[in-house]
Amino acid sequence: MRHTISALVQNKPGVLAAMAHVFERHDINIRSISCGETEREDVSRMIICVEAGDEKVGDVTREIESLGFVLGLEDLSDRDLMDRELVMIKVRITPASVSQILQIFEVFRANVIDMGNETISAELAAPQGKVAGLIRTLAPHGIQSLSRTGLIALSRGDG
Structure with missing residues (x-):
């Protein structure tokens, strides 16, 4: 478990x-x-x-x-909890793939933080499942590098 x-x-x-x-x-x-x-x-x-x-x-x-x-x-x-993980991810780009990758970032609400001639980098703070989904979706485009923080969490409510 x-x-x-x-x-x-x-x-x-x-x-x-x-x-x-x-x-x-x-x-x-x-x-x-x-x-x-x-x-x-x-x-x-x-x-x-x-x-x-x-x-x-x-x-x-x-x-x-x-x-x-x-x-x-x-x-x-x-417990009912609030959890998030931060991921920074760098993906290879080509002129043909830039718009598709930007659409993926938009769907996942990831923020572009850097762009070079051959790569684009974004950040996403989200529940682990959403972070994993972004990584899976970008994998076919060629992830050059990524860094994850690990989970942070707090219990919900006043306690």
């Missing part, structure tokens, strides 16, 4: 490595991990996405909660 774990942690050196090490010890592969400051510069939010059984993830989350630098932890997997 896919789990999206949100952890509030102290913003200090070594925290990211220590968190990743806990997952490694439990033999759980991290599919994506994003970390950045929150509204408080001394606190960061980590969003860790993994594919693992509920029991295994429960063991890991209990261990993580006991770490001194963890201020709060929540498994968002069963």
Whole structure:
């Protein structure tokens, strides 16, 4: 099962490595991990996405909660959440393909951020499924490079 774990942690050196090490010890592969400051510069939010059984993830989350630098932890997997991923993608262009690629960007609401003689680059912040759809649609045109942030998420509502 896919789990999206949100952890509030102290913003200090070594925290990211220590968190990743806990997952490694439990033999759980991290599919994506994003970390950045929150509204408080001394606190960061980590969003860790993994594919693992509920029991295994429960063991890991209990261990993580006991770490001194963890201020709060929540498994968002069963919650209504808002999630986004940012992708920057560079695609090969030819005079014949430019208009078709621009139409693809328009359909996905991706923003063009650079254009050269042989490539065009765009960015998209969207749910992971939409990001994956853009990548699949552009693949036949020749993706030269891409970079994805990994998922970021917050639970919906007032809580």
